[in-house]
Amino acid sequence: MSLNLLLVEDDAVFAQAMAEELRGLDHCVTIAVDGREALAAVDSAPFDAVVLDRMLPRIDGMTVLERLRGSNMTLPVIMLTALGRSVEKVEGLEAGADDYVVKPVAAAELSARLAAVVRGRGWTGGSADTIRAGDIVVSPTKFRAWRDGIALDLGKLEFKLLAEFVANADAVLTRAMLVERVWGYDFAPTTNIVDVYVRHLRVKLTAAGGEDPIVTVRGVGYMLRG
Amino acid sequence: MRFRSLRALTLAFLLAFLLATIGTGFAIHGITLQTIERLVDRRILVVSDAIAGAPGDRRPADVFRRIDAAMRERDTGDIGLLLVDANGNRLGGNIALSRRLPLGFSTIARDDRIAGLSAGRALVRDVGGGMTLTTVAETEPFDDYNAARTRIYLIGFGSIVLIVVGGMVFFVVTIGRRIGETRRTVEAIIDGDMTRRVPIHPSGGEFAHQAMAFNRMLDRISDLMASISNVSNDIAHDLRTPLARLRSQLALALRRAETEAQRDDLEAAIAMSDELLAMFAAMLRIAEVEGGDRRAAFAALDLADLVREVGDMMQPVAADSGRQLDIAVDGPTRIVGDRQLLGQAMVNLIENAIRHTPAGTRIGIGVLATDAATTLTVTDNGPGIPADRRKLALRRFGRLDPSRHDAGHGLGLALIDAIVRLHRGTLSLEDADPGLRVVITLRRD
Numbered sequence: 001m002s003l004n005l006l007l008v009e010d011d012a013v014f015a016q017a018m019a020e021e022l023r024g025l026d027h028c029v030t031i032a033v034d035g036r037e038a039l040a041a042v043d044s045a046p047f048d049a050v051v052l053d054r055m056l057p058r059i060d061g062m063t064v065l066e067r068l069r070g071s072n073m074t075l076p077v078i079m080l081t082a083l084g085r086s087v088e089k090v091e092g093l094e095a096g097a098d099d100y101v102v103k104p105v106a107a108a109e110l111s112a113r114l115a116a117v118v119r120g121r122g123w124t125g126g127s128a129d130t131i132r133a134g135d136i137v138v139s140p141t142k143f144r145a146w147r148d149g150i151a152l153d154l155g156k157l158e159f160k161l162l163a164e165f166v167a168n169a170d171a172v173l174t175r176a177m178l179v180e181r182v183w184g185y186d187f188a189p190t191t192n193i194v195d196v197y198v199r200h201l202r203v204k205l206t207a208a209g210g211e212d213p214i215v216t217v218r219g220v221g222y223m224l225r226g
Numbered sequence: 227m228r229f230r231s232l233r234a235l236t237l238a239f240l241l242a243f244l245l246a247t248i249g250t251g252f253a254i255h256g257i258t259l260q261t262i263e264r265l266v267d268r269r270i271l272v273v274s275d276a277i278a279g280a281p282g283d284r285r286p287a288d289v290f291r292r293i294d295a296a297m298r299e300r301d302t303g304d305i306g307l308l309l310v311d312a313n314g315n316r317l318g319g320n321i322a323l324s325r326r327l328p329l330g331f332s333t334i335a336r337d338d339r340i341a342g343l344s345a346g347r348a349l350v351r352d353v354g355g356g357m358t359l360t361t362v363a364e365t366e367p368f369d370d371y372n373a374a375r376t377r378i379y380l381i382g383f384g385s386i387v388l389i390v391v392g393g394m395v396f397f398v399v400t401i402g403r404r405i406g407e408t409r410r411t412v413e414a415i416i417d418g419d420m421t422r423r424v425p426i427h428p429s430g431g432e433f434a435h436q437a438m439a440f441n442r443m444l445d446r447i448s449d450l451m452a453s454i455s456n457v458s459n460d461i462a463h464d465l466r467t468p469l470a471r472l473r474s475q476l477a478l479a480l481r482r483a484e485t486e487a488q489r490d491d492l493e494a495a496i497a498m499s500d501e502l503l504a505m506f507a508a509m510l511r512i513a514e515v516e517g518g519d520r521r522a523a524f525a526a527l528d529l530a531d532l533v534r535e536v537g538d539m540m541q542p543v544a545a546d547s548g549r550q551l552d553i554a555v556d557g558p559t560r561i562v563g564d565r566q567l568l569g570q571a572m573v574n575l576i577e578n579a580i581r582h583t584p585a586g587t588r589i590g591i592g593v594l595a596t597d598a599a600t601t602l603t604v605t606d607n608g609p610g611i612p613a614d615r616r617k618l619a620l621r622r623f624g625r626l627d628p629s630r631h632d633a634g635h636g637l638g639l640a641l642i643d644a645i646v647r648l649h650r651g652t653l654s655l656e657d658a659d660p661g662l663r664v665v666i667t668l669r670r671d
Contacts (some may be wrong), residue, residue: 011467017474024481030455085514104470104503107477133512157539183539187511187570188504191577193539196546219493 001115001171002026003048008038008064009080010056014104027114035059036125039067047075049114054081054092076117080105086186099100108220112172120173133169133226134213136205138162148209157182157219158201165214169226172217198222232405233512238392243390251379258375259365263347266363267331273305273362277353284354306340312356321362334362344369365563381419404433419521421449436438447502465506475498508637511585520564527565529553529600529668530593536572537591544576548585551576555593559600561668563649570643574638575604575664583608601669607661616655642666 005027009015012033019029020148026083027035030045032038035056048066054061063075079097081088092100098117101110130139135148138159145152145162154162160182164173175194178183183193198214277292279286293309296302297320302402308319314326324339327350334346346364346568353359366372414422423444424437473496480492514520536555544551579589583606590605611619620639639653646653651668 011471013473014467014471017471017478021474021477021481056587082470085510087514087519101381102507103466103497104473107474155538186566186571188507189573189577191543191580192546193543196543199546200542 001112001118002028003118004028004030004040005114006030006032006038006047008032008035008050008056008061009053011053012032018107018110022111025107025111033057033185037063042073042075043067047104049076049078049118050148051078051080051083051110051114052097054079054088062091065092065095065097068107072217076114076120078110078113079161080110089186098189106220108172108217109174109176111223112177115171116168116173116177119168120128131163133166135210136162136166136213137225138166147205147208148210152204153202153205158204160203161197165222165224169224172221172223174221178221183194192220197201232398232402236394240391240394241480244387245269247383247387251383255379256374259638262365266347267349270347270361270363272576273302273307273363274349274359277307278351278354278359279359281354284520286355286357289357289359290352292520293318305361306343306346307362308360309353310358310360317357319360319420321360323360330357334372342559342649345372376640393567404437404629408437411444415444420444420451435488466503469499469503469506473503507639508641512637512641512644515567515641515648520567521648524562525566526560527568529559529561529563529568529595531601532565533591533593533602536569536576538571540576544580544589547580549580549583549589550591552588554590556593557593559593559595561649563668564645567645569665571642572602572604574642579604579606579608579639579662585663598671599670602666602668603663605658605661605663607658610657610660611655613657618646619655620653 007015007019007022007029009018009031010033013030015033019031022029025223030041030047032041036058037117038050038056039059041047052061052064055068056064059067061081065079068075068077077096077103078099079092080101080103081092082103089100093161098120099113101113109177122165130137132138136145138145139161143159145154145159152162152184155222161178164178173181176188178194179188182197202212203215205214213225219222273296277289277296279288279292289309293307296305296307305317306321308321308323309317311317316322321340327334327348329350329352330349331654332348333349334340334343336344340346340362343362343364345366346362348357348360348362350360411422411424423441426434426437426441428434476492476496476499480489480496483489483492533555534553537551541551541553576589576591579587583589585610587606590603592603592605594601595601620643643653646666646668649668651666654665654667656663656665
């Protein structure tokens with residue numbers, strides 16, 4: 001997914017390096033160095049999403065976010081910050097951020113999260129009882145899943161993992177994103193929980209034959225082919 | 227120590243006060259009686275002297291005359307007089323006696339059945355010629371004087387005692403309440419609620435001054451804590467920013483790398499910076515948990531349910547590494563706490579057990595609830611930790627492998643300890659013989 005991004009970051013070295021990396025991942029990046037510049041940029045050009053540093057000179061990130069939300073801008077915003085305490089995350093999310101990432105963050109992780117929040121905006125949801133990706137069908141309301149018409153026998157966490165993959169088919173999900181969304185934890189486990197569960201899920205998905213639909217993206221995470 | 231409690235001191239004071247009051251009552255009573263007796267004695271001596279006359283003037287006729295005169299006179303009309311001969315025969319006077327009184331002064335009571343007299347004093351003297359003169363006077367200014375005096379004592383001293391006891395009770399209750407307010411504030415602050423203050427009563431006085439001084443001290447402490455917290459936020463920002471730069475610079479270099487060897491080196495460098503960041507994140511997490519802010523988000527939860535959930539989640543991870551994870555829970559175990567943090571503590575404990583034991587080890591997680599406490603245990607039958615090194619294991623960066631080549635940053639148990647303390651519990655490492663047993667005890671209240 002190629003996105004038109006606004007990166008609001010006062011640290012020039014970090015901003016340049018991150019911008020170059022994001023461009024390497026096929027995104028178009030504009031840099032704003034403070035809050036005032038950020039608000040002006042958002043007014044003058046359409047962006048798909050904003051990466052917003054919390055601590056900024058002149059107008060700080062929280063104020064920028066409040067002004068964006070105050071003027072009915074539904075533009076997806078990911079807060080990027082050195083402050084990593086839970087209360088600060090909650091503050092950021094309550095102020096209207098779509099995601100909250102603690103510095104430093106790999107460009108691939110940031111890119112995956114940006115894709116997820118932009119996709120999340122386009123998703124209508126609700127209308128269909130099932131979600132589908134290729135030959136995999138998941139019914140979140142019935143807690144059932146099928147591949148190629150054959151019902152899959154999944155544990156609770158395996159089911160949640162598959163549902164997350166199907167809902168985000170063809171997009172990379174990082175391990176941190178999966179821990180947050182499937183396990184509901186705000187910390188990084190030191191063991192390979194995600195890898196173990198993905199391996200179990202793969203075994204169950206391919207038990208009745210068929211190709212492995214989950215792709216490992218080295219150093220980043222996993223992706224389900226749709 | 228027990229005798230120094232406020233209540234014991236008050237009781238001791240009241241006892242002393244009562245004894246003093248009763249003693250005073252008896253002393254007043256005794257002195258009053260003595261004084262009255264002395265006055266009455268002096269009076270009957272004067273009357274008796276006058277009637278007896280001088281030694282040469284004691285003819286019976288003269289004595290009779292003087293008795294009659296005394297009985298008629300207003301000043302001496304209330305005095306009882308009796309003249310008897312050597313054989314005890316009554317010769318004259320206005321009273322009769324039921325017994326013979328000894329010579330000299332004596333006390334008369336109601337038993338002596340003298341008409342109109344309940345208590346008095348008598349003086350018996352020889353007036354010559356074998357005759358004996360008895361002079362009697364009342365020691366009571368009015369009838370039932372004793373009963374009236376008792377009433378006066380009861381009402382007078384009784385009201386004093388009531389006022390003092392009432393005052394003491396009021397005093398004790400007031401002081402107790404003020405001390406209680408201070409204690410509750412202190413307890414709330416020990417539990418991490420730095421916003422609590424001692425209420426200041428508008429009436430002012432010593433307690434209000436004390437409370438104000440105490441509150442000023444608390445304000446100062448929270449200012450200091452806030453500035454420490456600001457410093458740590460600044461450190462977080464100041465250190466994470468250059469680390470973020472370093473990491474993105476390395477990532478950029480990796481993208482531009484031309485040879486496989488360069489890529490390997492850069493990936494290793496990125497992994498090292500990630501390790502550094504993980505250690506940093508763990509330190510900030512410990513600081514956050516120790517700050518106690520998360521206690522505001524405490525909610526009722528079923529610990530057995532959480533153990534089952536975490537256990538189920540970790541079983542495949544344990545199995546994947548060749549270890550077995552057993553879960554032992556009974557019925558629901560209700561506690562109040564932070565589900566996220568308790569879950570993290572359990573995950574970290576199981577991860578520790580997996581990391582520090584050989585393949586084939588059995589790991590167990592369980593909950594035991596008694597009336598007094600809820601205990602969460604994670605046990606393994608691996609090599610364990612020698613008793614003298616268990617304390618080191620709980621210390622920050624206290625890693626047992628001196629070469630420090632194993633995985634982890636040595637902050638795992640310190641974080642778990644902080645989480646347990648946030649829940650007002652205790653963490654201990656025990657010998658599972660063989661293996662290690664980590665015990666988390668949460669008070670029930």
